[in-house]
Amino acid sequence: MAETRRGLLTSYLLSNSPIYATAIGFLIMSNIVNAAFPKTLGRFTDDLQKGGMTPATIEHYGLLLLAIGVTYGLLFGLGQFTVARLGRHFEFVTRQKLFAHFTKLSEHYFSQHGIGKLLSYVMNDVTSVRESISNGVNQTTNAVFLILSCIVMMSFSSIPFYLIAICVLPLLAIPFIVVRFGPVIRGRSLKVQESLASMTESAEEQFGGIRVTKTFAAEDMAMRRFGEKVDAIRDNQLRLVKVSSFFQALLPFLGALSLVLAIIVGGTLTATHRITLGSFVELTLYLRMIMTPLQQIGNVINMMQRSRASLERINALLAQKPDIVSASEAEPLPEGPLGVRVRGLTFRYPGATEPALRDISFDIEPGQTVAIVGKTGSGKTTLVKLLLRVYDPPRGTIRVGGRDIADITLDSLRRRIAYVPQDGFLFSTTIRDNIAFSDARQSSGKWSRRRSRRKSRPASRACRSSSTRVSASAALRCPADSGSAQAWRGASSNGRRSSSSTTASAPSTP
Amino acid sequence: MRNPFRFGQGKRAKEQPEISGSYQTTPAERKAAFRHIVAYAKPHLGTFLLVFGCSLVAILADLLQPYLVKIAIDDHLMGGKADAKLLWMIGATYAGLALLSLLFTYWQNNLLQRIGQSIVAKLRKDLFRHIQSLSMSFFDRFPIGSLVTHESSDTESISQFFTQVLLSLIRDGMTLIFILIFMFKLDVKLALISATLLPVIAIIAVVFRSWLRQTYQAARTQLSRMIAFLAENLAGMSLIQAFNQEEEQFKQFEARNQRYWKANVKEIRSNVLFNRSFDILGNVSVALLTWIGGMAVFHRELEFGVLYAFINYIRQFFQPINAITQQWNTMQSATVSMDRLWRIFSTKPEVVDPEPEQAVDPKLEDVRGAIAYRGVEFGYLEGTRVINRLDLSIRPGEMIGIVGVTGAGKSSLMSLLCRFYDVTAGAIEIDGIDVRRIPQAKLHRMIGLVQQEPYLYSGSIIDNVRMFDERYTRGQVIEACRFVGADPLIRRLKDGYDTLLSERGSGLSAGERQLLSFARIVLLEPRILILDEATANLDSFTEQLVQHALQVVSAGRTTLVIAHRLSTVMHADRIIVMKHGDIVEQGTHAELIEQGGYYKELYEHAKGGHGLEELQTG
Structure with a gap:
């Protein structure tokens, strides 16, 4: 687990370590400056009490305090800003990685993971990790600085070492408590995230089926099913809070136990005059000072445990190997007309028991038009998907232009094959961009020429000229289509959308 | 049907997707939205009081701890009449107080979460019931994706309002009032001078308010654009791959992602400046007080003890203010969520059941x-x-x-x-x-x-x-x-x-x-x-x-x-x-x-x- 965690976050932290170091430097410096504030005030009150003050020295102290206050504000603000900015930059970089990764995943992956689920990586998980590193850096820096300065000051004081050692004894329990509670908190927060996801899915399902619900007057049923999911979140949240708030209150409690030891042991030592009263007072003050950072550390650990589940999810997603990749020795297809040759093709979908295609063999000559017919589920779509390497066919079964499609770069294979899906999927951009989709870089002149050509002929003939055509009555579909992601953009009807996709396939000269 | 970002099924002109965009609302609407949501807290008034009681006990137990140390020092160690038994008793009492603080903090957190979670659960169910009762024309206008966002995130940020913001407003507000009372009891003149800070704080808050709102809205808008783009691309990914447009789409995503990042940095900048300006104001006022008060002490117009207390109070005065401003962002997103939910709740179904006297109920x-x-x-x-x-x-x-x-x-x-x-x-x-x-x-x-x-x-x-x-x-x-x-x-x-x-x-x-x-x-x-x-x-x-x-x-x-x-x-x-x-x-x-x-x-x-x-x- 530690290795996968190292993946995303650690590499980011490492590559940005100079900036983080600078930010932490600002924070520490602001802490040091801030520590001068009470000291200066103390000196001022002492001087004032002694009566050795003139208006000039009073003014001097006022200005000194002003300078300290403003410097602290600026330094702390700078540190805070830098850390927050880095956190947002982490989000940015991670989203870039996720998107790049999404474009490499196959239809098989998308069919198994709903879009809502994938979006929640980008919306929730990334944010949760960012919040924990930003707050973590700020609070840990403060807490560590305070604890360290307490330790340093204690060791420079006249308090005997063995007394300090006895007093901090309860704090040694912290690692054990973290190890004991950490996994429980993580496990329960994972449950919360899961129940949240399942509520989201349920909402999607019920709103998607609103027509059916309404026509069967089944509103109560839908309400009941959704209500169960909502209640599950509440119950899981409360279970989580039971541990996490106990954990959070436990750390300051340990600090209080340290003070109890200080009172009893230190008090006895003071009473028997083995240490001075001053040392005793100092000891109790330092131990109280440790309380706030202890609280902060509890906070940070709690937060880390929760976001760790998110980080693991992201790392697992990024570690997911795309199943369809170009082979290392793959080459692009040559120019000119291409034929298709299929030999002994048998294909089984991942996880299926029955093959979808059994021992298929045929040839298509360059420029030939071939129609594929058959009833639903007979394998027409599968055949087209294999040709485009949406799924990988067994090696040696499909050849395009005389070459096994596994040896053709994915890029050139897909560039040379144009297809018109059954349900036109339009992106919410201009009609022009939708038509020029296959080559977004092409000039507008080319586009308008294409458009007029398209207008002058029936849609089905737009790309007939000298290209090998495979038309399956159920051509390639979006992964969505079989019951999922079919976005209806704009007001265009089915028919109109399909002709737009026909045109979209034209510019790539298949 | 799995795609949440798909439009309704009616064959008609659809509005642009509003996945998490920002809406412009009038103050009256905002008020109505606020009232509607706050009504959800009403049934939990008793529990809120309990939370209040718990935190009071916890705070008291916390505050008494240093007092115990003081007793140990002043009454026993200083007098030199400390015996082991007494020290053990003080130690035991201290441990007891710490335990009390632990328990009541624990209960306070649990009760508060119970309230928050109950409110969210009720809100989610009510919202669901309401959406379900709306006519099909509503589902044509609102993409399912945005409805799901309302159900999951908007309700969540409202629960944060009840658990974090409200708690901070009550607790820190109370502290603020206490401190002001103490200051007036100590010295009216100095208290009045310190009270001039209040309008300054108000001015800073007003000046920042619109800027903060602006940067927040800008970031939100960029976020919703990026998410809309992403949702669509995920839905059409096989098309993108088949047309070999991965790189092109990636570049377009990058542009949107970058715009969101830039908006984020602007938002951070405004937030940090906002929080720090209060911090600096606090320190500046201490410096001023030191100067003015120091002169007064010098001219024997003021007792030193009073000035000392004042300086401490002024510093404490800014702690709750800082704590409240930390909640600003949560409050802002809660208000936006309230507006968004109100838009749904205030939508009346176009198709309604007949009035009872009009209704015919055939078997x-x-x-x-x-x-x-x-x-x-x-x-x-x-x-x-x-x-x-x-x-x-x-x-x-x-x-x-x-x-x-x-x-x-x-x-x-x-x-x-x-x-x-x-x-x-x-x-x-x-x-x-x-x-x-x-x-x-x-x-x-x-x-x-x-x-x-x-x-x-x-x-x-x-x-x-x-x-x-x-x-x-x-x-x-x-x-x-x-x-x-x-x-x-x-x-x-x-x-x-x-x-x-x-x-x-x-x-x-x-x-x-x-x-x-x-x-x-x-x-x-x-x-x-x-x-x-x-x-x-x-x-x-x-x-x-x-x-x-x-x-x-x-x-x-x-x-x-x-x-x-x-x-x-x-x-x-x-x-x-x-x-x-x-x-x-x-x-x-x-x-x-x-x-x-x-x-x-x-x-x-x-x-x-x-x-x-x-x-x-x-």
Whole structure:
């Protein structure tokens, strides 16, 4: 687990370590400056009490305090800003990685993971990790600085070492408590995230089926099913809070136990005059000072445990190997007309028991038009998907232009094959961009020429000229289509959308 | 159907997707939204008081701890009369107080979460119930994705408002008031001078308010644009891959991602400046107080002890203020969420149940199933007309086929009968009763609708057929499935009737899923049956199976069949031919062919044009 965690976050932290170091430097410096504030005030009150003050020295102290206050504000603000900015930059970089990764995943992956689920990586998980590193850096820096300065000051004081050692004894329990509670908190927060996801899915399902619900007057049923999911979140949240708030209150409690030891042991030592009263007072003050950072550390650990589940999810997603990749020795297809040759093709979908295609063999000559017919589920779509390497066919079964499609770069294979899906999927951009989709870089002149050509002929003939055509009555579909992601953009009807996709396939000269 | 970012199913102009965009609201609306949400906290007033009590005990236990140390020092160690027993007692009391603080902090957190979670759960359920009660026109306007966001994130940020913001406002507000009281008790003049800080704080808050709101909204807008782009790209990923556009889309994503990042940095900048300016103001005022107060002490106008206390109070004064400003962002997102939810809650269903004195509640078994459209006019958007003054009467038990090209108004006719929408003029009657006078739940029990894409829920087959209504027994469900011929198919599945359908029934073929929706009809026995392109997605072999089921199901019911494929409706008692929202012809298949009009044209086109029996339109 530690290795996968190292993946995303650690590499980011490492590559940005100079900036983080600078930010932490600002924070520490602001802490040091801030520590001068009470000291200066103390000196001022002492001087004032002694009566050795003139208006000039009073003014001097006022200005000194002003300078300290403003410097602290600026330094702390700078540190805070830098850390927050880095956190947002982490989000940015991670989203870039996720998107790049999404474009490499196959239809098989998308069919198994709903879009809502994938979006929640980008919306929730990334944010949760960012919040924990930003707050973590700020609070840990403060807490560590305070604890360290307490330790340093204690060791420079006249308090005997063995007394300090006895007093901090309860704090040694912290690692054990973290190890004991950490996994429980993580496990329960994972449950919360899961129940949240399942509520989201349920909402999607019920709103998607609103027509059916309404026509069967089944509103109560839908309400009941959704209500169960909502209640599950509440119950899981409360279970989580039971541990996490106990954990959070436990750390300051340990600090209080340290003070109890200080009172009893230190008090006895003071009473028997083995240490001075001053040392005793100092000891109790330092131990109280440790309380706030202890609280902060509890906070940070709690937060880390929760976001760790998110980080693991992201790392697992990024570690997911795309199943369809170009082979290392793959080459692009040559120019000119291409034929298709299929030999002994048998294909089984991942996880299926029955093959979808059994021992298929045929040839298509360059420029030939071939129609594929058959009833639903007979394998027409599968055949087209294999040709485009949406799924990988067994090696040696499909050849395009005389070459096994596994040896053709994915890029050139897909560039040379144009297809018109059954349900036109339009992106919410201009009609022009939708038509020029296959080559977004092409000039507008080319586009308008294409458009007029398209207008002058029936849609089905737009790309007939000298290209090998495979038309399956159920051509390639979006992964969505079989019951999922079919976005209806704009007001265009089915028919109109399909002709737009026909045109979209034209510019790539298949 | 899995895509949450898909638009509603109506064939009409849709608004731009609003996945998490920002809305402009008037102050009055904001007030109403706030009041609506705060009402959710009311039932928890008692628990809130308990939380208050808990934190009071916890704080007191915390504050008493240093006092105990003081006792140990002043009364015992200083006097030199400390004995071990007393020290042990003080130590034990201290440990007791720490334990008390631990317990009450723990209870406080748990109670607070209980309130927050109860509010969210109630809010989510209420929102769901409300959305469900809205008309189809609402679902045409709001993409499902944004509704899901309302259910999941907006409710969440409102719960944070109750658990974090409210707590901070109460706790820190109280502290602030206490400190002010103490200051006035100590020295009125100095307190008045310090009180001039309040308007300064107010000015800073006002100056920053609009800036903060602006940067926050800007970041939110960029976020929603990026998410909308991403959602769409995920939905169309196979198309992107097939057209080899990964790099191009990545670049476009990067541009949006970058804009969001930049907006974020601006937002951070405004937030840090806001928080730090209070911090600096606090320190500046201490410095000023030191100077002014120091001079006063110097001129013997002020006691030193008072100045010392004042300096401490001023420093403490800024702690709660800082704590409150830390909550600013949470508060802002909660307000935005409140506005967004209010927009939904304040939307009234367009289609409403009749007033009790108007309502007619016919017994289901007495419904005969006569339908009459009288001068019906309808358009989805104002100014456009999909149906023009249409008259049609259907006898009980008649089977009507409705044909016409895409956009002729066939589906709209059905939607009006189900009251997904209300007619703009005219009336639709069932057995002579205006559908608007029948309670919707009853109306929907009278009518069964089977659509092109059967919608299955995640759950077992049994539950899907009986729509999770356990009043129908297992035996009844099996009987219904046997009736439509689905039984052998289901028995072949691994767990038979208990097979869990995942991903909207993706394990079943289109025909099998459609058979299940026919079984639903048989079980629930509506008097009127509507088939909206119910067989369009099936190949001819599966269609035969479904056709058989259809015959069984439609027997004795008034049945309306919409179809592209003329073969589906050829045997109907009457065929209605629609064009541009009008009925242009009607009669039996033979009569219409003989008439040689539009129907014949469609028929010839379907038969001859493609050599197929399928009529391709659009």
